[in-house]
Amino acid sequence: EPEVTQTPSHQVTQMGQEVILRCVPISNHLYFYWYRQILGQKVEFLVSFYNNEISEKSEIFDDQFSVERPDGSNFTLKIRSTKLEDSAMYFCASIREWSDTQYFGPGTRLTVL
Amino acid sequence: AQRVTQPEKLLSVFKGAPVELKCNYSYSGSPELFWYVQYSRQRLQLLLRHISRESIKGFTADLNKGETSFHLKKPFAQEEDSAMYYCALKRTSGSRLTFGEGTQLTVNP
Numbered sequence A: 001e002p003e004v005t006q007t008p009s010h011q012v013t014q015m016g017q018e019v020i021l022r023c024v025p026i027s028n029h030l031y032f033y034w035y036r037q038i039l040g041q042k043v044e045f046l047v048s049f050y051n052n053e054i055s056e057k058s059e060i061f062d063d064q065f066s067v068e069r070p071d072g073s074n075f076t077l078k079i080r081s082t083k084l085e086d087s088a089m090y091f092c093a094s095i096r097e098w099s100d101t102q103y104f105g106p107g108t109r110l111t112v113l
Numbered sequence B: 001a002q003r004v005t006q007p008e009k010l011l012s013v014f015k016g017a018p019v020e021l022k023c024n025y026s027y028s029g030s031p032e033l034f035w036y037v038q039y040s041r042q043r044l045q046l047l048l049r050h051i052s053r054e055s056i057k058g059f060t061a062d063l064n065k066g067e068t069s070f071h072l073k074k075p076f077a078q079e080e081d082s083a084m085y086y087c088a089l090k091r092t093s094g095s096r097l098t099f100g101e102g103t104q105l106t107v108n109p
Helices: none
Strands: A005-007 A010-013 A019-024 A031-037 A043-050 A053-057 A065-068 A075-079 A088-095 A108-112 B003-005 B010-014 B019-021 B024-026 B032-038 B045-049 B072-074 B083-090 B097-099 B103-108
Touching (some): A010 A019, A019 A031, A019 A088, A019 A108, A043 A065, A043 A075, A043 B097, A075 A088, B003 B083, B010 B019
Parallel strands (some): A010 A108, B010 B103
Antiparallel strands (some): A005 A019, A019 A075, A031 A088, A065 A075, B003 B024, B083 B097
């Protein structure tokens, strides 16, 4: 069964550095999402992406964040200048159709020092 | 704004006992409700969605619009059910999921 994949599994960075988290959604899926989970807290929606543009974003997704689908397979989340509070697990998800349930990747653990 | 509440962070039962994981929501429209499960070191996986009315791994959940609840139930818990369980809501407009805080279920032998 096809799966959403994410790289790296763990990323350690210094405060103020830029990071790019990568996701490969399931190949025929059209809608893409990023969520994050700070340790001990709930999973929170960040952004959804469809047809090469952001379709919805949360208040967390400020100017420090951006998403891109640079080619036909990857979906990336960039954090321009990381802060300590960006330390979290970041999950990518994808669906083919609006009514589908979301398939999640294994997550990338981001640690900002 | 929508909200999902799972009042129990931790739930511990013995093997063979019934288990109920509570989920309450607030949303003014007609939501779609889901249960996701996360086994140790694995990804979030869909367990149930209310519109399909299935029973998966012995789990069932009924949407009660009057009580705004979507509790997850299993009559006889198994050790392999030990995992983190998340209740989630999708609005009628938009496809984002709003998650509850999660309940860590431990089934003891």
